[in-house]
Amino acid sequence: MDKEKWEPKIVAFVCNWCTYTGADLAGTSRMKYPANAKMIRVMCSGSIDPVFIIKAFERGADGVLVSGCHPNDCHYNAGNFHARRRWDFFHELLDFIGIEKERLQFSWISASEGKKFADVIAKVTKDIKTLGPFTAYKKMNSEFTAVFPEIQEVVKETIIKEKETV
Amino acid sequence: MEELREYAKELLEKKEVAAVIGYTQVSENRTKPIIITDPADASKLVFNEYCLNNLSVYLTKARINAMCRTKDKIMKLAICAKPCDVHSIVALIQENQVHRNDIVIISFNCHGAVKDFGYEFSGENLASKCITCETHKPLYFDKIFGEEKETPKASDAALARIEELESMTHEERFEYFNNEFDKCIKCYACRAVCPLCYCQRCITDKAIPRWIESSSHQRGNFSWNIVRAFHLSARCTGCGECDRACPMDIPLSLINRRMAMEAKKSFSYVSGRSLETPTLVGSFNEKDSDELFM
Amino acid sequence: MNFKMDEKIISKEDLLKICQDVIAKGHTLLTPGMNEYFPVKDISQINLNSSALPAKTSYKSYVFPRSEPVLYYKRSKDDVQLIDVNVDGKNIIILGAKPCDTNSISIMRHLFNWDYSDEFFNLREKHFIIIGLMCSHYDEYCFCTSVGSSPVSDKGSDIFLIPLDENNFALRIITEKGKEFIEPYAEYLKPGDETRSKQVTENVKLPEVVFDSKEVYEWLGENFESPKWEGIGNLCLSCAQCAFVCPVCHCFDIVDEDYSYSEGRRMKNWDGCQFGNFTLHASGHNPRDIQSKRYRQRVNHKFRYYVDKFGEILCTGCGRCSRGCPVSIDIKEIVSNCKESV
Secondary structure, three states, rough: OOOOOOOEEEEEEEEOOOHHHHHHHHHHHHHHHOOEEEEEEEOOOHHHHHHHHHHHHHOOOOOOEEEEEEOOOOOOOOOOHHHHHHHHHHHHHHHHHHOOHEEEEEEEEEOHHHHOOOOOOHHHHHHHHOOOOOOHHHHHHHHHHHOOOHHHHHHHHHHHHHHHOO | OOOHHHHHHHEEEEEEEEEEEEEEEOOOOEEEEEEEEEHHHHEEEEEOOOOOOHHHHHHHOOOHHHEEEEHHHHHHHHEEEOOOHHHHHHHHHHHHOOOOEEEEEEOOOOOOEOOOOOOOOOOOEOHHHHHHHOOOOOOOOEEEEOOOOOOOOOOOHHHHHHHHHHOOOEEEEEEEHHHHHOOOOOOOOOHOOOOOOOOOOOHHOOOOOOOOOOOOOOHHHHHHHHHHHHHHOOOOOOOOOHHOOOOEEEEEEEHHHHHHHHHHHHHOOOOOOOOOOOOOOOOOOOOOOOOOOO | OOOEEEEEEEEHHHHHHHHHHHHHHOOOEEOOOOEEEEEOOOOHHHOOOOOOOOOOOOHHHOOOEEEEOOOOOOOOEEEEEEEEEEOOOOEEEEOOOOHHHHHHHHHHHHOOEEEEEOOOHHHHHHHEEEEOOOOOOOOOOOOHHOOOOEEEEEOOEEHHHHHHHHOOOEEOOOHHHHHHHHHHHHHEEEOHHHHHHHHHHHHHOOOOOOHHHHHHHHHHHOOOOOOOEEEHHHHHOOHHHHHHHHHOOOOOOEEEEEOOOOEEEEEEEEOOOOOOOOOOOOOOOOOOOOOOHHHHHEEEEHHHHHHHOOOOOOOOOOOOOHHHHOOOOOOHHHHHHOOOOO
């Protein structure tokens, strides 16, 4: 695959109250940021189960971003505090299993930080681009791609289409 | 040994406990769990270096707890626990799965156990958890038996392995773990023997949506083993039962130990050591590090 | 299939030469190690040791994989396209299989050809050549003699080896398939002498017969509600280690697995009767809701239901389930003590 042309697939799990609203602000302020991140809105960063992230990797994500309210700003008072401890362990675990730390990133973005949202997405995209596609995990899907060679093609096409629309 | 049997008999005769969960000898260097309800059977109890099972796994089983409730009386449950098994019991109490007042902990002064059945007890065949063990005397107990003895010395091979793995690149580690997990046949023996895997319904049993694929191909195995390790991180007390139960010899407790090291390093927390403190992942501190977050 | 028994002598060296040739031809050669039957890459890995315990797992997974796709599907707007799976019919030669393992496929065959014939199983089985090896060692968990087999039984083998001395084996050709396999290598075979191999097999120490399978059959029929089951159910932790290491347990589960919104596959996975949701109905009802009922099912299936249906005991007596059980539940002990009161 041509590394220059390759665009990473990033899944961003964002909390409804802060980061998603922050993303809204980035949008309404017409800020420019890479279109690689697919946003999934959840109610709280504390409600994201690590299996969501494993599922994202299974389905071909090259990187994952998890983002929520700043500490003490949680809509549910302590959701992000609980999440913070959990993510610390999950991050260490993935690192030990052999998944680079940059593949899973975290941030606190409030509703008023449209600029920060754009910056974070840009940074994550840049990081993943330097790491390259997550082939190690994708290899586990090789049986599928052997039966459905067109899957790869479809993925490529959508990336090209997305690029054109940006 | 006789004292232990006498005590168990007394508990059962006085109807203080509904059952005694303990060990019984099968052959020269093999024991198995036994649940005793008849005082006459108390003579079957043993305790020695070959008592490997962590019996606290039975404390959360509904069918065992049902024994304690008769029409006119609610009785306690007595359990034989090595000092390391007491950690598991403490963790269960911390997580509100067991009440301290509902159980009678019969513990022992311990000087190590063998790594698996079929081995002679010696430094060479010492279980890996015993090498680094600091609690030869139980932290909590109602009755203690056995005399204090020196634990045989052995080198900490597991720690050396962790350090070796840490020095590898991410690709090498990924490949290593992927190959290890690939052996998994999804018999879920690791889940069954773990005292802290007490969920009535495991996430792998959920079919809609199916988060963890039930197939035991590489992808399904990888997901399952990550989730198992994550659910136990900062909770695992290091009893090593998963390692012993695994028919495919996947180094499960290696990952658990690495996570316990993280808990100790970042939060100075060791699981299952104190009844007074809340569990690490069940609580939070506003002052926790924000290093991870942009 | 009954072929007139034909006995030859082969030296270990020549046997390894055959193995070398088999590998060179691109066939898979499996041989038992400590933990499993593994594909041999180099003949130095072959250890024809008749006094080893059975490997932790049998070669069941090569004929009935723990997880295999049975079809692929692709969904379009108003159509579903099904894509068949091609099972590769690669020749698999199993060298040094224990008599308790050689039996397994012929026992499972009944089930996979009962109400429909399982193409996957049959195709794989057709390409199997089993070279059994006499067994001269048993431990406290072995009970092959109690289920009608024995350490010197050649049942299920295509070719059976009996170690005569350090470097020579008596080689019995049991089936047509075995004859076909060995024919190209006829130069290595020396004429055999049955008295010598008989001497060896007669001197093998046999595990004691601990139960009579007919009596167990009767007992199980009469004691469906025995309080014994409860005691075992209290100890059993509901994992499926016993079923998954068993050479003849064959239960499976069918699940659909998607890859993307429109593509996916249907998988056939091993399943174990000790799992709580093995019999869970969609309604929420579970006929085997407690562990004692599940363990009862396991024993009944092995020693009664399978006998009723196919006339064979669903057990080879290898003792793997008991050897590996995390809580040391010993099926031999349970079955042989069935008549004792609780």
